[in-house]
Structure formats: structure tokens, C-alpha cells
Amino acid sequence: MYDPYLAEIRFGTGLSPRRQPPARLDDMLEKLAGPDVMAEAFPIPRTERMRPAEAELHAAVQAVRRAPAAGLEAARRAREALFEEARRQRDRALVHTLLRGARTRDGMRERLVAFWANHFTVVPRYGSTRHLVASYVEDVIRPHVTGRFGDMLRAVVRHPMMLHYLDQHRSIGPNSQYGRDTGRGLNENLARELLELHTVGAGGPYGQKDVRELAELLSGLFSNTRRGFHYRVMTAEPGAEEVLGRSYGTPGGPERLEHVEAFLADVAVHPATARHLAGKLVRHFLSDVPDPAVVDRVAGTWRATGGDLLACYDALLSHPAAWAPERRKVRLPVEYLQAALRALDPPDREVRNHERRIVQVRYRRPLLRMGQEWENPLSPAGFPDRVSDWVTPQGLAARIDWAMEIPSQLADPLPDPRRLAEVALGPFATEEVLFAARAAETRAEGVGLILASAAFQRR
Amino acid sequence: MGMGRRQFLVRGLALGCSAAASPLVTPVAMAAAPWEQRLVVILLRGAMDGLDVVRPLGDRDFAALRPDLTGATGHRDLDGYFALHEGLGALMPLWRAGELSFAHAVSTPYRDRRSHFDGQDLLEAGVPDLESGVHDGWLNRMLATVPGLEPEIAYAVEERAMLILSGEAPVSSWAPAVRMRLSPATEELLAHVWHDDPLFREAGGAALSIARTVRDGDGSGEAVGQGPHVELARFVAERLMGDTRIASFSINGWDTHQSQGPRIRRVLEDLGETILTLKAGLSAEAWARTAVVCMTEFGRTARQNGSNGTDHGTGGAMVLAGGAVRGGRVLSDWPGLGEADLYNRRDLMPTRDVRAHAGWLLRGLYGLPGQTIEGAVFPGLELGADPGLLL
Numbered sequence: 001m002y003d004p005y006l007a008e009i010r011f012g013t014g015l016s017p018r019r020q021p022p023a024r025l026d027d028m029l030e031k032l033a034g035p036d037v038m039a040e041a042f043p044i045p046r047t048e049r050m051r052p053a054e055a056e057l058h059a060a061v062q063a064v065r066r067a068p069a070a071g072l073e074a075a076r077r078a079r080e081a082l083f084e085e086a087r088r089q090r091d092r093a094l095v096h097t098l099l100r101g102a103r104t105r106d107g108m109r110e111r112l113v114a115f116w117a118n119h120f121t122v123v124p125r126y127g128s129t130r131h132l133v134a135s136y137v138e139d140v141i142r143p144h145v146t147g148r149f150g151d152m153l154r155a156v157v158r159h160p161m162m163l164h165y166l167d168q169h170r171s172i173g174p175n176s177q178y179g180r181d182t183g184r185g186l187n188e189n190l191a192r193e194l195l196e197l198h199t200v201g202a203g204g205p206y207g208q209k210d211v212r213e214l215a216e217l218l219s220g221l222f223s224n225t226r227r228g229f230h231y232r233v234m235t236a237e238p239g240a241e242e243v244l245g246r247s248y249g250t251p252g253g254p255e256r257l258e259h260v261e262a263f264l265a266d267v268a269v270h271p272a273t274a275r276h277l278a279g280k281l282v283r284h285f286l287s288d289v290p291d292p293a294v295v296d297r298v299a300g301t302w303r304a305t306g307g308d309l310l311a312c313y314d315a316l317l318s319h320p321a322a323w324a325p326e327r328r329k330v331r332l333p334v335e336y337l338q339a340a341l342r343a344l345d346p347p348d349r350e351v352r353n354h355e356r357r358i359v360q361v362r363y364r365r366p367l368l369r370m371g372q373e374w375e376n377p378l379s380p381a382g383f384p385d386r387v388s389d390w391v392t393p394q395g396l397a398a399r400i401d402w403a404m405e406i407p408s409q410l411a412d413p414l415p416d417p418r419r420l421a422e423v424a425l426g427p428f429a430t431e432e433v434l435f436a437a438r439a440a441e442t443r444a445e446g447v448g449l450i451l452a453s454a455a456f457q458r459r
Numbered sequence: 460m461g462m463g464r465r466q467f468l469v470r471g472l473a474l475g476c477s478a479a480a481s482p483l484v485t486p487v488a489m490a491a492a493p494w495e496q497r498l499v500v501i502l503l504r505g506a507m508d509g510l511d512v513v514r515p516l517g518d519r520d521f522a523a524l525r526p527d528l529t530g531a532t533g534h535r536d537l538d539g540y541f542a543l544h545e546g547l548g549a550l551m552p553l554w555r556a557g558e559l560s561f562a563h564a565v566s567t568p569y570r571d572r573r574s575h576f577d578g579q580d581l582l583e584a585g586v587p588d589l590e591s592g593v594h595d596g597w598l599n600r601m602l603a604t605v606p607g608l609e610p611e612i613a614y615a616v617e618e619r620a621m622l623i624l625s626g627e628a629p630v631s632s633w634a635p636a637v638r639m640r641l642s643p644a645t646e647e648l649l650a651h652v653w654h655d656d657p658l659f660r661e662a663g664g665a666a667l668s669i670a671r672t673v674r675d676g677d678g679s680g681e682a683v684g685q686g687p688h689v690e691l692a693r694f695v696a697e698r699l700m701g702d703t704r705i706a707s708f709s710i711n712g713w714d715t716h717q718s719q720g721p722r723i724r725r726v727l728e729d730l731g732e733t734i735l736t737l738k739a740g741l742s743a744e745a746w747a748r749t750a751v752v753c754m755t756e757f758g759r760t761a762r763q764n765g766s767n768g769t770d771h772g773t774g775g776a777m778v779l780a781g782g783a784v785r786g787g788r789v790l791s792d793w794p795g796l797g798e799a800d801l802y803n804r805r806d807l808m809p810t811r812d813v814r815a816h817a818g819w820l821l822r823g824l825y826g827l828p829g830q831t832i833e834g835a836v837f838p839g840l841e842l843g844a845d846p847g848l849l850l
Contacts, residue, residue, distance in 0.1 A: 125574075167590065192592040330658075368619050369634055378622045379580075379594040388629065391658050393666035397637040400649070400666070404641070432655065436648040445645050452649060454656035 003323050005426040010327065010459045011285060011317070012107020014339030017423045019105055025317055031106040032146050032310060038104045039142060042096035047135040047160075050089065052082045055225050057128035086131040091359040093134035094374055098363065099351055101338025108313070112145040113137065114334060115284055116152065119277075120198065121382035122161040123375070129161065133375040136161040149277070149307035150268030153198065157190075157264060160223035166190035166380065173219035173237025176255075186237075191215035193380050199267045201276030206244060213241040217248055217263060220255055231257040244270065274302035280385075281316060287328040288386045291321045327428070327458035330387045333370035335459075336399060337363060340451050343424035346410035362406050369398035391457075403451035408444045417446025430455050492612055492702045493605070496748045496783065496824040499695060499706050499737060500598065500623065500817075501730070503755040504579060505713035508769050509776025510761060510807060511723055513561045513789060514542045520796035525763040531720030537561075541789045546727025549683075549735060553780055560784055560848070562777040562816050563791035566757055566809035573771035575714070578756030583623035585814055585837045593838070595626025597814070598705060601821055601836045602628035614698050616691055616708040623707050631703070635690050639670035672697065681739040684732030692733045696740020699749070713755060717766040734780050747782035750820055750849065758807050761796055774807035777816060783824065785850050814840050816848060823849040 004021035007028055008014060015021070022028045045051070052060075060079040067075035101110045117137045124130045140159050144152035156162050163169055171187035172179045179185060191214035196202050220236030223229045236255035240247050246266060249259040267273060278298035282290040294316065301308075301315035316322055331339055341351060367374050371390060377383045408414055417437035421429045433453045440446030450456055511528060515521050517540030522529065534542040535551055541563070543551070553559035568587040569578050577589060585597030602613055603626060610629040615621040618634040641649070646667055653659035673694060682689045688710055695706045710733060712726040730753065738746050758775025774794070780786070794800050794808035802808040818832040818840060833840050 125576075187590055189590045189592070192590070196592055365618075369637060371620050371632075373619050376619075378620055378625055379584075381594040387658065391662045392632060393662050393669055394632045394634055394637065396659070396662045397639050397666040397670060398634075400641070400663075401638050404645075405638075430652075430655065432651050436652050439644075439648060441642060441644055445642070445648075449645065449648050449652055453652035454659040455652070457659070458656070 001320060001323055003325075005428070006323055006325075006327075008107060009426075009428070010322075010329070011111065013101035013104060013110055013335065014107070014331075014342045015424055015426050016102075016342045017345050019103075019342075022105075028108060028317065029310070029314055032109055032112075032313065034106075036109065036142065037106060038100040038110065039138070041103065042099045044093045044096050044134045044138050045089075046138045047132055050132060050135050052086050052089075054126075054128045054132065057082055057086060058225055061128065083127070086128075087356070088354070090131040090134070090375075091354045091356060093131075094359060094363060095352065095354040097134065097334070098338055098341055101335070102341035102345075102351065109145065110338070111285075111335070112309075112313070113142050114332075115281070116145055117141045118377070118382040119280070120152075120156045120162065121377050121380055122159075122165040123377065124161070125164045129164070132161060144309075146310045146313075147308075148268075149273075149302075149309055150265050152309075153268050154261060154264050156198075157194070157218075157221070157260070158229045160229060163190070163221060163223045163229070166193055168218060168221050169223060171215060171219050171221075172235045173216055175238055176219065176233075176235050178232075178235045179237070186212070186215045186219060188212065188215040190221075191218055194218075194267075197381055199276070200244070200270055200272035204272040204276065210243050214243045214263070217241040217243060217260055220257065221260065231260075243267075269303065269306045271299075271303060274299040274307070278302055278312065281312070284385055285316065285329070286321065286324075288388075294319050294321045328387070329459050330390050330457050331459050332383065332385075332390060333367050333372035333395075333399075334374075336370070336457065337367070337402075339424075339456070340403070340407070341410070343420060343451075343456075344407055344411050344415065344447075346407075350410050362409065366398055366402045366406070369394065369401070371395045371398075396452075399457070400448070400452045404445065404448035407447050407451070414443045414447050417443060417450060420447055421450050424450060425453075425455050428455050428458075492704050493608070494704050494825055495745075497699045497704050497706075497741075497745065497750070497781075498820065498824055499699070499749065499751040499781075501733065501751065501753040502579070502582070502621075502623065502707065502709040503713050503726075503730070503753055504709050504711045505575065505715075505755075506578070506757050506759055506771055507713040507753075507755040507775060508715060508719065508723060508759040509563060509565075509755075509774065510758070511719065511769070512544045512547065512727065512778075513537070513563055513776045514544065515540065515563070515793065515796065516542050518793070518796050520800075524761050524796060525769075527767055528719055528763045528769070531767070532724055538789060544723070544727055546724040547731050547778075549728070549731040550780070553734070553738075554787060557786040558780060558782055558784060560779045560786045561789045562779065562811065562813075562846070562848075563789055564774045564794055564807055564810045565777050565813045565816065566774045567813055569757060570773065571803075573757060573773075575756060575771075580622060582754060582756050582813070583621065585623075585817070585840075587839055591838070596621070596623035597817070597836050598623050598707060599626030599628050599630065601825075601827065601832075602630065602705070604827065604831050604835050605825075609702070611698075611702045613705040614695065614703050614707075616695055616698075616706060621707055621709075633669055633694065635673055635694050636687070637670065639666065640674075641667075681736075683735040683739055684728075686729065686732075688729045688733045689736050692736035693740055696737050699737075699741060700745060710753075715759070716764065716768040716770060719763075719768040722768075730778070738780075743782075749781040750783045750824060751778075751780040752817065752820060753778035753780075754813055754817070758809075760805055761801055761807055762805075772806035773802045774809035777813055779848060783849050785847055790846055790848070811843075811846075812840065815843050816846060818842050819846055819848055 002025045008021040060082045064075045140155035167187045167189040172184040174185040192211050195206050216237035220231045222232045240249040248263050279295050298315045301312050305311045421437045433455050436449040437446050533545040569581045583596045584593050586593045610631045613630040615624040615632040624630050653663045715722045759769035759772040792810040814837045821827050
């Protein structure tokens with residue numbers, strides 16, 4: 001049953017020389033139910049507090065376009081300075097995300113934030129929003145990871161980053177006033193992904209007609225730089241829409257945001273959503289081929305509690321399969337860096353260093369080569385989650401390069417490899433790794449071998 | 460045959476004691492490819508100006524559209540109507556040998572918004588629009604229609620993951636920039652710490668082996684030129700001499716809003732060296748069965764802009780090379796460059812979908828049925844008439 005080491009390795013961000021693993025399952029759950037300590041310790045501004053804001057960057061770009069010849073250089077410099085600050089904020093958010101994982105006593109929260117942020121993937125469409133992905137996660141993912149799925153879904157669907165990423169701002173009800181005036185029509189992107197990826201899943205009980213009707217239902221959702229999110233009756237397709245067998249709105253109107261919200265509340269607790277997301281959670285934490293009994297249990301809790309996520313995690317963690325000694329999954333690249341930083345425990349000033357070049361060499365380029373380019377997955381499906389997606393020759397080569405080269409930039413002196421093997425692996429230190437730690441020609445290679453071992457990467 | 464399977468095994472065994480369990484003798488290394496035909500897809504990221512690369516000198520409206528651009532660099536006559544930018548001059552012997560052709564006035568179905576990222580996503584996903592909810596790449600979907608392939612069959616050779624090859628079918632990837640400079644003792648110890656985990660043992664063994672062949676550089680052909688693109692091409696050629704039949708990578712730097720003359724010349728020279736290095740790295744038999752196709756997300760404006768460059772446009776050109784290609788031709792249903800002929804009075808009008816050309820290549824090289832190409836690989840595409848791209 002419950003194993004404190006597995007709790008940190010499988011469900012958290014790894015073992016640490018200065019943090020004791022939670023002694024009991026209840027401790028884990030209490031931490032999850034308690035305050036979000038790491039968000040305070042290593043802050044990432046929400047969108048509304050982020051400087052520069054999108055509007056400031058946008059204005060700086062416009063200023064260059066409109067600048068008279070005499071003022072052009074100054075306008076360009078002002079624009080560059082703002083974008084430089086935006087890039088700095090982006091680097092800082094990456095470092096803070098890694099630090100949260102490295103320093104937390106509530107490791108599962110960091111894992112859940114990453115899981116749900118990936119589930120609701122966004123990729124910025126404009127240069128002026130490129131630094132706002134981490135803020136999106138702070139806005140709508142992080143506050144809800146231990147709350148209700150329906151609340152997270154509602155927040156995500158209203159967020160400008162999601163609306164822009166999935167082209168919702170281009171979707172016009174063809175029979176709306178605006179649609180009739182301009183001849184423009186629907187864009188189904190958000191509707192399709194809402195069903196296929198975010199809720200009932202690709203195998204779910206829906207067809208093209210549901211996608212179409214949902215796109216009509218969503219056609220009033222809009223966001224722009226000036227006003228942020230709002231509902232535009234002018235673009236909303238008139239009439240009621242039937243999605244997944246239920247009707248939303250009234251035939252004679254008026255069109256309202258409440259109809260969209262009613263649909264989101266329903267789909268969040270739909271049995272197919274429960275099943276899809278229970279499966280995804282279990283695959284993420286336990287196995288690419290999940291035990292159907294565990295999925296059933298989590299899905300059952302989802303249905304019984306109306307998508308209470310904390311209750312679902314409890315259902316997962318209190319199933320015996322959660323604590324099976326065989327570690328079938330492998331740390332994703334971001335988790336890998338978090339766990340390595342946690343075990344190496346370098347001095348604060350080194351890890352907090354978010355100078356551009358440093359972040360590039362230590363984190364961004366390695367993550368890219370490991371296959372998890374920071375904040376840039378290939379599609380709305382987010383990063384993949386099968387072991388075989390990550391343990392590839394290239395992915396592993398990139399981890400080896402990191403393990404051999406970067407730790408000595410972070411910690412001087414490096415930890416003794418024999419000690420690091422105990423710290424990083426706990427009871428999972430194998431004879432082979434202990435042998436390698438002793439036999440390595442240099443301390444850096446000893447550290448590298450431990451971090452490159454299967455024993456360290458499995459969870 | 461350069462770096463053959465036998466050498467691969469021998470190197471693996473040279474690793475030492477822990478190789479007794481043969482971490483390098485993976486099923487991957489043992490697989491045989493079902494085809495001899497090879498396809499290399501080079502993505503020209505940034506939007507290549509097809510009108511500058513393959514210049515329609517015979518079109519009476521061409522000269523007036525871009526007087527400074529065309530004057531800035533020279534060209535070589537191709538067929539009396541089109542001329543090739545001198546940056547690709549090194550490929551003229553291929554043209555004369557019938558191993559180089561171009562398709563002009565082509566594009567993906569992407570229209571009007573002209574964003575690099577969306578355009579590239581569409582090119583790699585091979586779909587008509589980004590609304591369609593397709594999350595994988597067309598080369599991967601093509602592989603998925605053929606049962607029993609090993610991951611070695613296809614290589615994505617790029618630092619970041621490539622959409623064009625991502626999806627359900629297992630494929631290989633490698634970034635030549637990965638270093639893996641390890642002492643022999645450390646390599647042995649790595650094999651040791653992966654020993655009991657088959658997944659790590661295989662992937663790690665393959666990583667060590669690939670890194671070693673890249674480092675040693677033996678088994679791969681002569682380099683033509685130097686730079687990361689040449690290293691990349693040597694690596695790809697070496698894979699294609701083994702069990703790999705399909706490879707994809709990118710050459711960036713085509714976004715020539717300013718000073719297009721010198722900028723496009725530099726990337727064209729890189730592209731030329733890349734193709735020549737691929738040829739040099741392949742045996743004559745392998746090159747005879749190879750098609751290299753270079754595609755870009757969209758073309759550029761027909762007119763030059765105010766900073767001696769061009770802006771994002773629509774129709775563009777595609778470069779085809781290889782011994783399997785029916786070369787010496789510029790394929791095009793030429794739309795003309797008069798004001799009314801242009802797309803939105805602005806861009807070269809596309810008259811053929813690049814996906815149709817790619818589909819015909821897959822059909823010719825691998826015998827894929829038309830309905831597989833129009834259904835699974837490029838959903839919704841109409842292949843249309845056979846452009847006769849291959850010998």
C-alpha cells in the first residue's frame with residue numbers, strides 16, 4: 001500500500017535531500033487541500049498583473065508603424081525594450097516552474113498543474129502574447145486543479161488565450177446579424193477540440209452534427225485586446241442548439257452566455273468525460289495500459305461527485321494499484337529537470353538565475369531536444385504521454401547531455417555521487433547504479449550516470 | 460554500401476562487457492525495409508520566394524514586378540522560359556542529368572492569413588484547414604497505412620519534434636547537434652545502468668551507436684560544403700544507406716522581407732550543398748531510387764516591397780531532385796503574372812496543390828493506392844492528373 005518514496009517519485013517531483021516525503025496518504029491529500037504555498041514562494045503574475053501587458057506591446061508595435069521618420073528610432077527602441085522585458089518574464093516563469101517542483105512539499109500539485117495545463121494546451125498566436133502562457137496557467141488551471149473540473153473548463157473556455165488559439169474569435173454565426181451582413185461563417189476548431197480533446201474524448205458519443213451545433217452555440221464567445229473576454233450577441237447564431245442530446249437556448253432567442261455555460265456544466269460531468277479523463281489521469285500517473293479497475297473507480301468518483309477533482313485524486317491514490325512497486329512510467333522532460341534540480345539541490349542564487357543565455361543553455365535547448373519544447377507542443381492535443389514517446393534515442397541522448405554537463409554549472413562542488421544516488425533514488429537505488437556511482441572516473445560523470453540511469457527516470 | 464548493418468553490429472559488440480547482453484542489437488537494427496525507394500522531405504521554413512528561385516523570364520509581366528530583385532543576382536537558363544537563381548547554380552549538373560525538376564505555381568490550401576506558424580502546421584499536417592482537428596503529420600499517416608514497419612524506417616532529423624512525422628506510427632528522430640561526448644568507460648557504465656530496463660537499454664544503445672557514427676563520420680559520404688546543413692545531410696544519407704527510407708528535416712531562413720538578394724542566395728547555396736551532400740552520401744543504386752522534395756509553407760508577393768524584399772504571399776515553387784525524379788522540367792500550369800492573373804492582385808496564383816504532388820510521389824515510390832492517399836494521408840485531397848514526377 002502507501003509508500004512515501006513512491007508518493008514523491010510517482011505522484012510528486014522526486015526525492016530531495018531537504019524535504020521528507022509525506023509520511024501518510026492523508027498528509028498528501030491535506031497538502032493538496034491546503035494553501036498553494038509554491039505559487040507564493042515563486043510567483044508568476046496572472047495575466048491582469050503581467051507587465052508588459054498585451055495591450056502595451058500592441059501599442060508599442062503600433063507606435064513604430066505610426067512613428068514619423070524623426071521618432072522612428074526611439075519608437076523601435078521602446079518596442080524592443082518592452083519585448084525584451086516580455087522575454088525576461090517568460091524565462092523567469094520557466095525558472096519558477098522548475099523551482100516550484102524542486103522545492104515543494106506538495107509535489108502532486110505541481111504535477112497536476114502540468115497535467116491539466118497540457119490537457120488544456122494553448123500556443124500563443126501573436127508575438128504580443130508569447131509571454132502569457134504561464135499566466136494563462138496561473139489564471140485558469142492552477143486555481144482549479146483541486147477544485148471542480150467544470151469550473152476549470154468554464155474558466156478555460158472564457159480565456160483569451162484559448163479563444164485565440166482555437167480560432168474562436170473568427171467564428172461567426174452565419175445567421176447572426178454580423179454573419180448576414182458580412183457573409184462570414186463558423187469556425188469549428190474550438191467546438192471540435194472541446195469535444196474531442198477536452199471533454200468526452202475522440203471515442204465519445206458525438207458526431208459532426210454535434211460539432212456543428214456546438215460551434216453555433218459558441219459563436220458569441222469573443223475576446224479582443226481592448227475589452228478582453230465578452231459575449232457578442234451580434235455574432236451569435238440565433239436559435240437553440242442540440243449538443244450531445246440536449247438542447248441549449250431557446251428558438252426565439254435571446255442568445256446568452258448562460259446557454260454556453262449550461263452546456264459546459266453538463267459536459268463536465270458527462271459519463272464519457274468522466275471515463276475519458278479518468279483514463280487520461282491513470283495513464284499519466286500509473287501506466288500506458290491502465291488497469292480498468294482503477295479507471296472505473298476514478299470515473300465512478302467523477303460521476304458521483306460531479307467532477308470533484310480532489311475526490312478523484314483520492315480515489316486514485318487509495319487504490320492499491322497506485323502503489324504497485326513496478327514503475328511503469330518515465331518522467332517527462334520538465335519533470336526530469338524538476339527532479340534533477342530537487343535532488344542536486346543547488347544554491348538558491350544559481351537556480352534562480354534566469355539570465356537569457358543561462359536559461360537557454362540549461363533548460364530551453366535541453367527541453368527542446370528532449371522533445372518537450374517549453375510552451376510549444378505540436379498541436380492542441382498537447383505533449384504525448386506514452387513512455388515510448390519520451391524514451392527515444394534522441395530524447396535519451398538529450399537527457400544524457402544534460403546529466404553530464406549541466407549539474408556542474410549549477411552546483412559547485414557537485415554532490416558526492418554515492419550520496420546523490422541515495423538521495424535521488426532512495427530505495428530504488430540498484431546495485432548497477434551504485435556500482436556506476438563508485439566506478440565513474442570523475443564526480444561529474446558519476447552524477448551524470450545517476451541522472452541518466454533508468455532508475456532515476458522511471459516513476 | 461556505406462554504414463551497413465554488419466558494421467553496425469560489429470561496432471555494438473566493440474562496446475565491451477555489457478554488450479554481451481547486446482544493448483545495441485535491437486530489433487530496430489535488425490529490421491529490413493520493405494522498400495528500396497527513398498524519400499527525403501525538406502521543409503523550407505520561412506516561405507521561399509518561388510518567383511525568385513525559378514524565375515519566369517518568359518512571362519512578359521515578370522520584369523516589371525521586381526526589377527531590383529531580379530537584377531541583384533544572376534541566373535541560369537533552364538528551358539528558355541524559366542531560369543534558376545544562381546544560388547542554386549551548383550545543381551545545374553543535376554538539371555542537365557535529368558535529376559532536378561521544379562513545380563511552379565503550387566501551394567497548400569492555406570489562404571489569406573499568411574502566418575508562418577499556421578502555414579507550416581498546415582503543410583506538415585497535410586490538411587485543407589486547421590479547423591479539421593488533425594493532430595498528426597502526413598508522412599506519419601502514410602507510414603501508419605503500412606503494417607509491420609520498424610521505427611528505423613523514418614527519421615525526423617531536427618532538434619524539435621516535427622509535426623510532419625508525428626503520430627501513431629513509430630518513427631525515429633535524431634538531432635545531429637546532440638553531443639554525447641562520453642569516454643568509453645562512461646559509455647560502458649551507461650549500458651550498465653540501463654541493463655535491466657529493456658526500453659532504456661534499447662533506446663540508449665541506439666543513441667550511443669548513432670552518436671558514435673556521427674562523431675566518427677566514417678561510412679558517410681563526402682561532404683559538399685560545410686555547416687550544420689551539410690552535417691545533417693550526411694547523417695540523413697547514412698541513415699538512407701541503412702534501413703531508413705523516409706527522412707525529413709528543415710532548412711530555415713527564407714523569410715526575406717529585406718535585402719532578399721544576399722539573403723536568399725545564402726540559403727539557396729545551403730540547399731544546393733544539402734542536396735549534393737545527400738547525393739554524395741548515397742550509392743549510385745540508392746540515389747537512383749531517391750526523390751528529394753523541398754516544400755515551403757507559402758510563396759511571397761509577386762511585387763518586390765520597399766526594402767528590396769518580398770512579403771508573405773500564396774503560390775510558390777517546389778524543388779525536386781534525385782535519381783528517381785524525371786528531371787529537366789519545370790512543371791506548371793502557369794497562371795501568368797498580369798494584374799488580373801494574380802491571387803488577390805497580389806500573389807502568384809496557385810494552380811496546383813502541393814499535396815497532390817506529394818501524393819503522386821508517395822504513389823509512385825511506394826505504390827500506395829490513390830484512395831489511401833486521398834483518404835488516410837491527405838484527407839479530402841483530389842490527386843487529379845498524374846504530373847509524372849518520377850521516372
